[in-house]
Amino acid sequence: MENFAFYSPTYFVFGKEEENKTGKYVRRFGGSKVLIHYGGGSIVRSGLLDRVKASLKEEGIEYVELGGVKPNPRSGLVYEGIDLCRKEQVDFVLAVGGGSTIDSAKAIAAGVVYEGDFWDYYQGKDITKALPIGTILTISAAGSEGSPDSVITNENGMYKRGASGEALRPAFSILNPALTQTLSTFQIACGITDIMAHLFERYFTTTQEVEVTDRMIEGLLLAMIHEAPRVIQNHDNYQAQANIMWAGMMAHNDSCGVGRTQDWASHDIEHELSALYDCAHGAGLAVVFPAWMTYNMKHDMNRFAQLAVRVWGCQMDFAHPENTAKAGIAALKQFFKSIGMPSNFTELGAKEEDIEKMAHTACYGDVRKGTFGGFVKLNENDVANIYRLML
Amino acid sequence: MENFAFYSPTYFVFGKEEENKTGKYVRRFGGSKVLIHYGGGSIVRSGLLDRVKASLKEEGIEYVELGGVKPNPRSGLVYEGIDLCRKEQVDFVLAVGGGSTIDSAKAIAAGVVYEGDFWDYYQGKDITKALPIGTILTISAAGSEGSPDSVITNENGMYKRGASGEALRPAFSILNPALTQTLSTFQIACGITDIMAHLFERYFTTTQEVEVTDRMIEGLLLAMIHEAPRVIQNHDNYQAQANIMWAGMMAHNDSCGVGRTQDWASHDIEHELSALYDCAHGAGLAVVFPAWMTYNMKHDMNRFAQLAVRVWGCQMDFAHPENTAKAGIAALKQFFKSIGMPSNFTELGAKEEDIEKMAHTACYGDVRKGTFGGFVKLNENDVANIYRLML
Numbered sequence A, B: 001m002e003n004f005a006f007y008s009p010t011y012f013v014f015g016k017e018e019e020n021k022t023g024k025y026v027r028r029f030g031g032s033k034v035l036i037h038y039g040g041g042s043i044v045r046s047g048l049l050d051r052v053k054a055s056l057k058e059e060g061i062e063y064v065e066l067g068g069v070k071p072n073p074r075s076g077l078v079y080e081g082i083d084l085c086r087k088e089q090v091d092f093v094l095a096v097g098g099g100s101t102i103d104s105a106k107a108i109a110a111g112v113v114y115e116g117d118f119w120d121y122y123q124g125k126d127i128t129k130a131l132p133i134g135t136i137l138t139i140s141a142a143g144s145e146g147s148p149d150s151v152i153t154n155e156n157g158m159y160k161r162g163a164s165g166e167a168l169r170p171a172f173s174i175l176n177p178a179l180t181q182t183l184s185t186f187q188i189a190c191g192i193t194d195i196m197a198h199l200f201e202r203y204f205t206t207t208q209e210v211e212v213t214d215r216m217i218e219g220l221l222l223a224m225i226h227e228a229p230r231v232i233q234n235h236d237n238y239q240a241q242a243n244i245m246w247a248g249m250m251a252h253n254d255s256c257g258v259g260r261t262q263d264w265a266s267h268d269i270e271h272e273l274s275a276l277y278d279c280a281h282g283a284g285l286a287v288v289f290p291a292w293m294t295y296n297m298k299h300d301m302n303r304f305a306q307l308a309v310r311v312w313g314c315q316m317d318f319a320h321p322e323n324t325a326k327a328g329i330a331a332l333k334q335f336f337k338s339i340g341m342p343s344n345f346t347e348l349g350a351k352e353e354d355i356e357k358m359a360h361t362a363c364y365g366d367v368r369k370g371t372f373g374g375f376v377k378l379n380e381n382d383v384a385n386i387y388r389l390m391l
Helices: A018-028 A048-058 A075-088 A099-112 A118-123 A185-203 A211-233 A238-250 A265-277 A281-299 A301-312 A321-338 A352-364 A380-388 B018-028 B048-058 B075-088 B099-112 B118-123 B177-182 B185-203 B211-233 B238-252 B265-277 B281-299 B301-312 B321-338 B352-364 B380-388
Strands: A004-014 A033-038 A062-066 A092-097 A133-137 A149-154 A159-164 A172-175 B004-014 B033-038 B062-066 B092-097 B133-137 B149-154 B159-164 B172-175
Touching: A004 A018, A004 A238, A018 A048, A018 A092, A018 A133, A018 A172, A033 A048, A033 A075, A033 A099, A048 A062, A048 A092, A062 A075, A075 A099, A075 A118, A075 A149, A092 A099, A099 A118, A099 A133, A099 A149, A099 A159, A118 A149, A118 A159, A159 A265, A172 A238, A185 A211, A185 A238, A185 A265, A185 A281, A211 A238, A211 A301, A211 A321, A211 B211, A211 B238, A238 B211, A265 A281, A265 A352, A265 A380, A281 A301, A281 A321, A281 A380, A301 A321, A352 A380, B004 B018, B004 B238, B018 B048, B018 B092, B018 B133, B018 B172, B033 B048, B033 B075, B033 B099, B048 B062, B048 B092, B062 B075, B075 B099, B075 B118, B075 B149, B092 B099, B099 B118, B099 B133, B099 B149, B099 B159, B118 B149, B118 B159, B159 B265, B172 B238, B177 B238, B185 B211, B185 B238, B185 B265, B185 B281, B211 B238, B211 B301, B211 B321, B265 B281, B265 B352, B265 B380, B281 B301, B281 B321, B281 B380, B301 B321, B352 B380
Parallel strands: A004 A172, A033 A062, A033 A092, A092 A133, A133 A172, B004 B172, B033 B062, B033 B092, B092 B133, B133 B172
Antiparallel strands: A004 B004, A149 A159, B149 B159
16 A cells, blocks of 8 residues: 545535535534535526525525536636635635536635636646535535545636645535435436446556455445446435445545555546537446456456456456456446446447547647556557547 | 434544654644653654654654553543643643554543543533544554544543544544554454454444445455454565554544444443453454354344355355354354454453443443443343353
8 A cells, every 4th residue: 555645524414404504514614605606407496506595594694606507517617706706705615516516616716715827726736725615415426525626627628627636625515315316317327427437446556455445445336336226216215325425425535545546547538528529427437437448457357357256246267367357347338238328439429530639639638748547558549449449 | 324424534644654744744733732642662662752752843843741551541641641731731632552542642632621520521421622633553453543432441430431522533643554563463453353343333233225334344344354364474564554554444433334323332341341351452342242243143134144245255045044144253253263362251361250240330330321232222131141152
């Protein structure tokens, strides 16, 4: 295990109707004037936004609003949010929504107290401060409610980049599984895929002898595989939604990723797809991951076989571990299909003729250096080959 | 899953030589004059205490010292520590040691800023404030480095009681697995047992459909079972020590115990043994747990069978789940034996004639109400029967 620091100081409040206490938590973590940041009309129609406002009023907390966050959140709205917060002297940013809304809120919270262009942070500058952030999560997926990460799409060129820093960990996050019951089957399945991707991205490592985090990741994957069909079949299954929601947080607050190299190439490969076609991030990952695994399994066949045996219940083929590794990837493909995820470029709406361009942008766009990946370093040719496995 | 709040704001620093940066972390978390609290001579002899002092000096942080913490830490030393901190105007308590030292430090940190008798907290009073606490962990066991808990033995009657409160979570904890390599085999085995007990105590629940935390607990147990023989065989196996150390923290910071009833009866039953015979807490637990399981498995045979199958690799006997449950308990007994733990009263140094007295104290001592336990409520008769299974 490598040396590490782990700091997850977010106050998690989990359960039914906890969003009605939002004002209390904003107060506890120092907010007196709040930006309520959200996406589309669903939280208005469901009455959630009104309940949150009522809770703030009850505590005598002022607020301003900024809706309109889109999936794959854009830089334009971040600039708008930063201007609004400065003008209104906001001291707390409250995200009501999913990963996109939370990521946008994090960018605003950091940008408000930074004299330069917030995009500097998405080009690698250290984030040393941000306004405190609170979240009310409405979809189990991104894990942004417990993570120090944020991903934003720069509208000047339509490319996604991530930023990370302790200051972006939310002060509090309210997780009410009942809020996820009104999502569509497609949205739920995309969320499940994203959570599992966060686990795979930690699982594929070059660090040896990390049994404790291997086992935690496998445990979370097993829980996801158990709960996914239950929640797809019946969105009102509160217990299944609850298990998935906690797994989504644990998958990405890094308690099971510490002390080991990780591999985020799949997320980067997917980001090109969702930036270009505006497809759902989770749907993109469902297509990317089996291809990434197939291309890279030769680098550590035993690790892929271990996943297949421990998580997918495959029998170990001791004479031919590659057969076991392949059986695990086939099981993953079948699983994604069973929850309604796409499995190739056509189903995703992606085009073969864009492969070279995407591979180039993934490797050389913006501040990229030509290769990326922690488990295996991929170059432009590798990335193009992985895209071709998705045809 | 039941509603819950989860807050683990400790800054964990993990890896080799991190204790040499202690001063930096004390500074970061607001300390300017420190009580260094520790146990016996081993941290003096190993040079650890000198390195910690050097690191404090380097940051210009003043300190006073209080050594002498014993296993099953005593109230007398806590009073002494409180007096010393008040006299010296200490604003930070630094524990250098294992769970006993950390628990004693927590009691001091809470007691210093409380006008009443600190023992009130161990009789159920809410803990609302404490001095900030830092820890440098020297044994993987109690999990106190990440938990809100503290257990102290009251010398006026020799009984152990626990206190818990968010203010007792350490501000930072330094986890260097190399510091545990000088422990005796017996100490290491006791620590392993304590960690596994913390997992069992969360596993046995009456809450239904908690797959995500079930799977995390099982994953941590599997990692412990993998690493324990490796570390017993070779104390210098840094990687094995590292895996156990992170598992010990995760087992008890409650990230895998949230939203479910837990059962701490086994710890309480053991506390009577270690209070009366001053045996090692882990050694006591190794004797208590198989007995507690055997006595209580009838209340949820499937849960005991699940543990046997998923963690011990037993074959499920679908016609007779009780056989599978029993096979799991037998595997646990064999495991404890294999790492050198005692398996009965004789090996522990306990006496049959004390059973009635211990059962009575466990149920009625101090503030107790006659029954205890979350998975199964035990009365005095049950507790005596469980002790008898240990003969």
